[in-house]
Amino acid sequence: MTTPAAGGTAAVPPAESTPHPTKTGPHRTGPRRSVTGTRKTIAALFLLPALVLLGALVLYPIGYSVGRSFFDKAGDFNGFDNYETMFSDDGIRTAVKNNAIWLVAAPALTTALGLIFAVLTERVRWGTAFKLIIFMPMVISMLAAGIIFRLVYESDPDRGVANALWVGVHDTFAESSGFPQGHPGARSPLQGAGGGAFITKNPVRAGEPVVLPLTGVPPDRMPDDAESARPARADPAKVTGTAWQDFTRGKGRGQVNAPDAAEFGYPGIKIEAVKDGKVVASTKAASDGTFTLPKEADGAQLRYPASNFREPYNGVDWLGPSLITPAIIGSYIWMWAGFAMVLIAAGLASVPRELLEAARVDGANEWQVFRRVTVPLLAPVLAVVVVTLMINVMKIFDLVFVIPPGSSKDESNVLAVQLYNSAFGDRDAGVASAIAVLLFLLVIPVMLFNMRRMRREAQR
């Protein structure tokens, strides 16, 4: 209890006291000497390398980019044409929109998650181990994380973890049917009935065995108890028939619309007799595909309901055009939640415990303590985290470059990737510079906010 509080108070005074001498310094000494007593020329000499580097590596490129943005691909002056292109190009407009989504969603969610982790890990016994695990993704490079998540989001449930989980959960509630891809072949007595069901073209009669041939069920999906299909025996009091896979391996259809010995029945497939849109009877086929319906089915049409053919659920299309940006943001959160957590946990350590204790003594419950005491006390730290992440998100590149497959690249576009594409794909340095300038302008407000906050902190 006392250590963090003591550490906090011990750490703060020096930080506050250091700026004072520099501020008050010039008033006390002569104009030619600074606080430390060095001459201005010497000070300038020492500053020179830093200034030259700063100028050559930061200021000059910024100026050059601004200038370059007014020239076209070949280097001829073209005024604001590049900016016009920038705002009329669909790809760049998507990039601006996506950057806005990123800017709003990613830092907020990451910070929220970091806050939750920080507060919770403080209370569990193995908190440090937990923190270590959460922080681990931070040490992976963005590029590697991108490749990892490309695999995680893979749509095939056999390869992508995300879909494997999703499909696992889904299938425990809704199982897929036994006969996916089943469909009538050519010259079939069946026709589509809408919604994936198939129905006989003509009404059936009792005493005349019916054939309900289908094709296309993959052999490895056939039920294990499937046996050789047999023609049904005629029974004048009943409607009988065969439901089977009218396809002989290696021979094609075999005898069309008649069961061959090499063909398999559809055990358990559901058959309904429909009269005037109403189901009058229903049954399931035996392992050799034969089925029997009562007398009521006479004159009805037989139907395979769509439930027989439900395709196996394939999960969510994470990398598809509509979900790609949220999916990438998800991978970003995975990486950076640890960073947020560590900073917030450090802030949390310096929160005076007496205040929390006092609130509890006053009868506040844990949620109220968190909401009304912890969070307001942490506000400065949270601001630092959010602003840092905002700057970080503004220039997001690697994940967006690596994760989306070619078909959803433009839906996931962000400014930094567009900049790269314009510069090295289209080789149009003009438009690329214009994007760089736009990016620069967008970062300025965040930077100003950050600087103001830092100055305020220093004054406190």
Added chain:
Amino acid sequence: MVASAAVAALALGLSACGGDSDGDKGKDKGKDGGGKEGAATVQLPKLDGEKVSVSAVWGGSERKVFLKVLDEFEKRTGAEVSFVPAQDPIISFLESKVAGGQPPDVAMLPQVGAIEQAVANKWAKPVGAEAQKQLDKNYAKGWQDLGAVDGKQYGVYFKAANKSLIWYNTEVFDNAGVQEPKTWDEFMQTAQTVYDSGVTPLSVAGAEAWTLTDWFENVYLSQAGPEKYDQLAKHEIKWTDPTVKKALTTLGGLFGKKGFVAGNALQTEFPASVKQTFTGGDQPKAGMVFEGDMVSLAISETKAKVGTDAKVFPFPAVGDASPAVVGGDAAVALKDSKGAQALLTYFASPDAARIWAEAGGFVSPNKGLDLKAYPNDVQRGIADALIKAGDDIRFDMSDQAPQSFGGTPGKGEWKALQDFLKNPKNVAGTQRALEDAAAKAYKKS
């Protein structure tokens, strides 16, 4: 036997009768070819101590074999050859190299457009007399023209790609009881039967849109004919042309058929599209996959064997004849050095081609190369078809187009055709999108 006779009768002569015994024979022939390696067909100058650098985008197994080809050159001339790995697009890579004052002596350019760009930027140096002699001796006019700009020869096509092939899983075809189709109608019927047998007929690598542009080009070349093809490639006719509509409708009939295209094609990358066709025993995710001869490289990463488990037939004739869409990598000299010219001469000779041909995964446009050099019947058939197509070959259209139209992920033709794959009924909208993008891209270049 009947099947093989029928195949032999094919104009393209793609023989695909590769039983076990044939495969072995092929190997023996390959060894024979190896034995003859000593007999050089081309005289190369002595270049002791000279340094030559070659730049290409090849990586992995392709790079390994290419280095072998270069080793032979070192052995014969005494020159020291270094390989400079480049990134796609190679023209941007070269731009930075030229700007840095250190261009490689020779670069392998994968597109007609790249050669034109290199000439326009005044980087490329014309082919010398020695190399030209080899070209005249070993190359069809069509192939020479692909490497020429404004009547001047710059490029030597070393590696060719036959992009008019459909590969299939033989077990799937056997189980479905179907034969290799020759026309589009037969092809559709074959696909239907394969579907009836419980296997999805087709694997489409929609995540990489260059496969889609190749699909379109094959249908278009066969259906609309070579003249229209050339006009469309130069954007002399618009993408809203009725011939384009017809081709897209034909293609849409295939892509849009329920159950014909293996799951989530838009996220299937090219290697995966091949892999899913040739793994999974008799129940692969798809029965056929379309693309050029480089498919055999991807197959070699599976357990399937080219010639027995995986076979190939020429792209079915949509119109009068099967199309022959090709691609290729041309060697272009970027420096006026003796070494560069010697290397071009070497690349134009059958000697260089033989080394890679024997290693597999390679088709040479060099008609001087003995077909026996290829390691199996499938490769031999592909090469034979390519040589026989002679001057009727057409270079990949998207590779001739400006990069922003025919070669940028998420843009232009690539994007439009991906959207088309997503919604194959939207022919008119696709045409409009294509024309809009083309108008912009061709105006700029």
